[in-house]
Amino acid sequence: MLLSLAQSALPIGISGIEKRFGAVSILSDLSLDVAAGEFLTLLGPSGSGKTTLLMILAGFVRANAGSIKVGGEEIITMPPHKRNIGMVFQNYALFPHMNVFHNIAFPLKQRRVSAAETAERVERALDLVQLKGLGERRVDQLSGGQRQRVALARAIVFEPRIVLMDEPLSALDKSLREHMQIELRNLHRRLGMTTVYVTHDQREAITMSDRIAVMNAGRIEQIDQPEVLYARPRTKFVAGFIGESNFVPVECRNGSVWYEDRKLRMNDAAPSTGRHLMVVRPEKLRLVADADETGGVNLLPATVGDVIYQGDSFVCYATLKDGRQVTLRDYCRSDVLAKLPAPGEPITLGIDAQDVVLVADQ
Amino acid sequence: MSIVSASLDHAGGPDGALNGDALNADARREARGLFALLSPGLFLVFAVIIVPIGWLFWLSLFDESGQLSAANYARFFEQASYIKTFVTTFKVAFIVTGACVLFGYPLAYMLSQLPRRAASICLIFVILPFWTSVLVRTYAWLVILQRKGLVNTWLMDLGVIGQPLPLANNFAGVVIGMTHIMLPFLVLPLYASMKTIDVDCLRAGMNLGASPAATFRQIFFPLSLPGLASGVVIVFVLCLGFFVTPALMGGGKVIMWAMRMEQTTSLYSNWGAGAALGVVLLAVTLALLGLFHWLLGARATGVWSRR
Numbered sequence: 001m002l003l004s005l006a007q008s009a010l011p012i013g014i015s016g017i018e019k020r021f022g023a024v025s026i027l028s029d030l031s032l033d034v035a036a037g038e039f040l041t042l043l044g045p046s047g048s049g050k051t052t053l054l055m056i057l058a059g060f061v062r063a064n065a066g067s068i069k070v071g072g073e074e075i076i077t078m079p080p081h082k083r084n085i086g087m088v089f090q091n092y093a094l095f096p097h098m099n100v101f102h103n104i105a106f107p108l109k110q111r112r113v114s115a116a117e118t119a120e121r122v123e124r125a126l127d128l129v130q131l132k133g134l135g136e137r138r139v140d141q142l143s144g145g146q147r148q149r150v151a152l153a154r155a156i157v158f159e160p161r162i163v164l165m166d167e168p169l170s171a172l173d174k175s176l177r178e179h180m181q182i183e184l185r186n187l188h189r190r191l192g193m194t195t196v197y198v199t200h201d202q203r204e205a206i207t208m209s210d211r212i213a214v215m216n217a218g219r220i221e222q223i224d225q226p227e228v229l230y231a232r233p234r235t236k237f238v239a240g241f242i243g244e245s246n247f248v249p250v251e252c253r254n255g256s257v258w259y260e261d262r263k264l265r266m267n268d269a270a271p272s273t274g275r276h277l278m279v280v281r282p283e284k285l286r287l288v289a290d291a292d293e294t295g296g297v298n299l300l301p302a303t304v305g306d307v308i309y310q311g312d313s314f315v316c317y318a319t320l321k322d323g324r325q326v327t328l329r330d331y332c333r334s335d336v337l338a339k340l341p342a343p344g345e346p347i348t349l350g351i352d353a354q355d356v357v358l359v360a361d362q
Numbered sequence: 363m364s365i366v367s368a369s370l371d372h373a374g375g376p377d378g379a380l381n382g383d384a385l386n387a388d389a390r391r392e393a394r395g396l397f398a399l400l401s402p403g404l405f406l407v408f409a410v411i412i413v414p415i416g417w418l419f420w421l422s423l424f425d426e427s428g429q430l431s432a433a434n435y436a437r438f439f440e441q442a443s444y445i446k447t448f449v450t451t452f453k454v455a456f457i458v459t460g461a462c463v464l465f466g467y468p469l470a471y472m473l474s475q476l477p478r479r480a481a482s483i484c485l486i487f488v489i490l491p492f493w494t495s496v497l498v499r500t501y502a503w504l505v506i507l508q509r510k511g512l513v514n515t516w517l518m519d520l521g522v523i524g525q526p527l528p529l530a531n532n533f534a535g536v537v538i539g540m541t542h543i544m545l546p547f548l549v550l551p552l553y554a555s556m557k558t559i560d561v562d563c564l565r566a567g568m569n570l571g572a573s574p575a576a577t578f579r580q581i582f583f584p585l586s587l588p589g590l591a592s593g594v595v596i597v598f599v600l601c602l603g604f605f606v607t608p609a610l611m612g613g614g615k616v617i618m619w620a621m622r623m624e625q626t627t628s629l630y631s632n633w634g635a636g637a638a639l640g641v642v643l644l645a646v647t648l649a650l651l652g653l654f655h656w657l658l659g660a661r662a663t664g665v666w667s668r669r
Contacts, residue, residue, distance in 0.1 A: 080568040087569045093562035110571035
């Protein structure tokens with residue numbers, strides 16, 4: 001029973017959400033569709049409105065306008081306790097006066113589930129989050145990771161149609177956080193509930209999500225699968241927020257793109273006009289010998305600023321002719337290490353035509 | 363390794379370790395210094411708490427003729443008026459505490475839910491009477507509640523009642539006056555504990571399917587209990603030894619423990635009997651604190667261990 005969420009997962013249709021606090025606009029005309037069973041992450045810096053959107057979904061904050069439909073049913077004015085949406089809070093919000101069992105049984109008690117079935121379902125939920133046998137523990141006897149799991153078990157034990165998570169891993173230390181990311185993702189795959197996850201950690205978003213909606217100043221900048229978002233950011237904000245980026249200004253003339261006096265080779269269609277920036281990821285750059293300019297590579301002459309050895313990889317800071325800094329990162333394979341440039345040395349950086357991404361320069 | 367733990371390792375005698383003697387001497391010097399800093403406080407506790415209470419206990423063991431006897435304590439069981447005073451005291455304390463909970467809980471709840479600015483303004487109205495003399499407040503109540511006081515005049519002018527209500531100089535007057543004076547003692551700790559309740563816990567309750575009323579009953583109320591308990595303990599214990607208000611508002615009809623003590627010492631000059639009353643009140647108060655502690659855990663009273 002607890003493992004049969006996939007069939008009951010429902011899509012969410014969010015449209016035209018407006019939220020203002022006084023004169024300050026938090027969300028403006030925000031629309032977003034979440035597919036049934038999808039793991040969608042709202043990613044953005046603090047103040048981007050991602051938590052406010054989650055609060056509106058849960059029913060704790062009233063929007064000024066808009067519609068939220070769950071499986072076609074409008075819920076925008078439904079009180080939170082009738083929405084049947086599970087939520088994992090940032091600080092877990094476990095009830096300190098109840099033990100683990102009663103915390104997890106709480107939603108079942110509200111739904112008048114019989115004692116025998118409650119015991120069975122709590123047991124299964126505890127098993128699912130690997131806390132078997134800890135039902136009698138007090139909440140303050142648990143470690144951070146265990147609390148996180150109890151909060152998760154409590155949010156899914158009543159088989160909600162949708163699960164919301166508000167930065168649930170932000171209070172855990174790094175290694176536990178990475179472990180829980182994988183665990184959450186696996187749990188989502190097993191249970192298949194529609195999940196909306198909020199985080200400001202781009203790596204976490206990329207690791208876990210089916211799709212990521214990057215939010216900035218109350219709007220969605222781009223919504224895509226992680227690999228598309230990383231490889232083909234559509235705005236400067238997205239390129240800067242997800243992964244490391246250097247921006248190189250380019251010019252669009254006569255249907256082609258120019259960096260200084262070189263015509264850029266690129267697979268994407270060139271924008272017709274206007275000032276644009278080339279998004280240069282550190283790992284897409286490589287050191288090339290001066291001579292081997294072939295069809296698919298763009299060459300950027302530069303001077304080495306500094307080379308930093310990091311064990312498995314190295315980082316090379318280089319300055320382009322126009323004085324702009326770019327970063328190159330590569331793994332320390334022996335052949336690469338043998339040819340590492342020294343500071344001050346002139347080098348040529350190469351970027352493949354397929355890796356050239358342009359964004360508008362705002 | 364800190365210097366202190368190093369010296370602790372070598373405490374108990376030099377074993378030829380490098381600078382062992384010097385480090386031991388240093389540790390002893392530090393301990394003496396800390397004790398010296400503590401001693402004014404210890405002296406104060408001894409002089410104003412231990413000595414007077416010991417004296418009180420000593421006095422209570424002698425009868426009027428100066429003979430060592432248990433007569434002062436025997437009186438509690440023999441004289442009906444003593445027993446009556448005892449019962450009255452507890453009755454007043456119970457009713458006043460109950461009234462404080464009845465008025466104080468909704469008040470503290472409202473304060474805890476108000477926006478910060480509004481809450482601090484309202485809090486001033488809770489604390490303001492706190493700064494006014496008990497005597498002044500009690501006389502004010504007398505003016506309001508007496509036969510020809512504000513309440514009775516208004517009610518009679520409005521034609522609600524034909525005869526003045528007996529609100530002062532009786533049990534009702536004592537309860538009204540004491541409730542007013544005790545209310546802040548309940549509201550302040552309760553408000554403080556309500557402020558610490560995590561809003562997300564209440565949100566989680568609703569999110570998990572509990573209606574607002576169920577969330578209050580199952581989450582907010584249980585989480586406010588430690589604050590309520592400490593408020594109740596403070597009010598109840600203060601009521602047991604209260605003097606001014608019952609003396610003025612009771613009109614001589616409501617005799618509480620502290621009034622009995624005052625009579626015994628100033629009217630009858632029986633210091634032994636008065637001291638015995640004090641010892642019994644102290645013992646009962648301590649027993650009550652122990653009972654609350656046992657019932658509600660250390661957090662409520664904060665007297666014994668803090669977890």
